Amino acid sequence: MNTLTKTNKPIANWLLMLILGVLMAMTSLSVDIYLPAMPQMQHELVGNIALTITGFLIGFSLAQLVWGPISDQIGRRKPLFIGMILFVIGSVGCALSQNLGQIVFWRVIQAFGACTGPMIARAIVRDLYAQTKAAQALSTLTIVMAIAPIAGPLIGGQLIKFSTWHAIFWLLTVIGSLIFISIFLLPETHIPEKRTHLDIRTVFSTYYSLLSHWQFMRYTLCVALFYVAAYAFIVDSPFVYISYYGIGEQYYGWLFAINIVGVVGLSLLNRYLVTRYSLDLLLLLTTLIAMSALLILVLLFYWQIGGVYSIIIMIFIFFSMNGMIAACATAAALDQVPEIAGSASALIGSLQYGSGIISSLLLAWLSSDSPWTMIIIMTIFIILSASMMLLPFNKTISLS
Known part of the structure; x- marks a missing residue:
C-alpha cells in the first residue's frame, strides 16, 4: 500500500x-535515554534531577494545546518542521548546561x-484510518x-561509561536533525478542504467541548491515569534499581528493556485482538490485569518476598499492558471526534504525558529511600485508570 503526498508522489506504507x-x-x-545518568547528574548539578523530567513534561503538555489547533488549520507537516528545529535547539542547550536551572529551562524548549x-503522528493516523x-496502525x-525505550537506556548507560551526561544530549541533537530530514518524506494527510478556518482563539474553545464530551474523556482519562503510574516507575526506577538495590548503571538499561519487550509482544497481539473484540472490552481487561499486578506487588513488597525480582516481574506485567491501553484508548477517543483530530x-x-508531572x-514531595513511594503512587493511579472503564458508557455530550 502506498500513501500519496500532496505532490502525488507515493510513500511506501x-x-x-x-x-x-x-x-x-x-x-x-x-x-x-538519560535515565541511567540521573544519579550522576543529580550529584554534579546539585539538585533534584527529577525536575528535568517535570520541566520537560510541562513544556510537552502545554505546547501540544497550541500545536493541535494549528495543525488542524495549516496541516501536519509545517508544525513538524518547526517542532524539530525547537527540539534540536533545546538539545544543544541541555548539552551546554552547567546547572540545574539551565537544563530545566532548555528541557522545556526541547519539549516544545x-x-x-x-501528537501529529496520532492525527495522521486518524486522517488515514477509521477506528479498528x-x-x-497505532x-x-x-x-x-x-526501539527508543529499549535502546535509549542501553545507549545512555554505555555513553556515561566513556563520557559524561552531556554526550547524551549531543546525541539527541544529531537524532533530532535526522528526524527533521525525514519529515520531507511524509505526506500531507490533512488536505486544505478538511482544514478548520476559524480564528486560532476560537479554535481553542474546542478544548472546552472536548473536556465536556464524556465518551472522549473516558478513554482519554483511562490512558492518562495509566501514564501517571507508568511515569512514577520511569522517574523513580533509576533510584530503585541503581541506588536502592545497587544494580550497576550499565545494567539498568537491560532491566528497563525487559518491560518494552512485553509492550511489543502485547502490541503485536493487539493487532489481531482489535479485529475480534471491542476496544472497550480490551481496555477493561488490560487495565484490570495491570491493576492486579500492582496490588500483588504491594503485598510482596510489604512481606519482603522476592526482593528486586518481585518488582521486576510485576512491573513487567503492568508495563506490558501499555501498548494495548495506549493504542485502544487513543483510537477509541479520536473516533468520537474525527472532525477535530488534531485538537483532540x-x-x-497533553493529559497523557502531562500526567508524568x-x-x-509526588515523588519529589514524598521522596524516600524506599521503593514504597513509587509502588503506592502506581497502585493508586492504576486503580483510577481501571475505574474509567467501569463507569457508565451511555452519557455523551455533543461537541456543538
Whole structure:
C-alpha cells in the first residue's frame, strides 16, 4: 500500500509507519535515554534531577494545546518542521548546561518541539484510518517506537561509561536533525478542504467541548491515569534499581528493556485482538490485569518476598499492558471526534504525558529511600485508570 503526498508522489506504507513510529517515540527518546545518568547528574548539578523530567513534561503538555489547533488549520507537516528545529535547539542547550536551572529551562524548549512528534503522528493516523484500522496502525507504531525505550537506556548507560551526561544530549541533537530530514518524506494527510478556518482563539474553545464530551474523556482519562503510574516507575526506577538495590548503571538499561519487550509482544497481539473484540472490552481487561499486578506487588513488597525480582516481574506485567491501553484508548477517543483530530490528539497527548508531572512532583514531595513511594503512587493511579472503564458508557455530550 502506498500513501500519496500532496505532490502525488507515493510513500511506501512501511516507510510511513517507520517515520510515524520514530515521531511517536519522541517522548521516550527524550526521557529514557538519560535515565541511567540521573544519579550522576543529580550529584554534579546539585539538585533534584527529577525536575528535568517535570520541566520537560510541562513544556510537552502545554505546547501540544497550541500545536493541535494549528495543525488542524495549516496541516501536519509545517508544525513538524518547526517542532524539530525547537527540539534540536533545546538539545544543544541541555548539552551546554552547567546547572540545574539551565537544563530545566532548555528541557522545556526541547519539549516544545518534541511534542509535535507523537501528537501529529496520532492525527495522521486518524486522517488515514477509521477506528479498528487506526487501532491496528497505532499498535504497529507502538512496536516501532518501542526501539527508543529499549535502546535509549542501553545507549545512555554505555555513553556515561566513556563520557559524561552531556554526550547524551549531543546525541539527541544529531537524532533530532535526522528526524527533521525525514519529515520531507511524509505526506500531507490533512488536505486544505478538511482544514478548520476559524480564528486560532476560537479554535481553542474546542478544548472546552472536548473536556465536556464524556465518551472522549473516558478513554482519554483511562490512558492518562495509566501514564501517571507508568511515569512514577520511569522517574523513580533509576533510584530503585541503581541506588536502592545497587544494580550497576550499565545494567539498568537491560532491566528497563525487559518491560518494552512485553509492550511489543502485547502490541503485536493487539493487532489481531482489535479485529475480534471491542476496544472497550480490551481496555477493561488490560487495565484490570495491570491493576492486579500492582496490588500483588504491594503485598510482596510489604512481606519482603522476592526482593528486586518481585518488582521486576510485576512491573513487567503492568508495563506490558501499555501498548494495548495506549493504542485502544487513543483510537477509541479520536473516533468520537474525527472532525477535530488534531485538537483532540493534542488534548490526549497533553493529559497523557502531562500526567508524568503528577508522578514526578509526588515523588519529589514524598521522596524516600524506599521503593514504597513509587509502588503506592502506581497502585493508586492504576486503580483510577481501571475505574474509567467501569463507569457508565451511555452519557455523551455533543461537541456543538
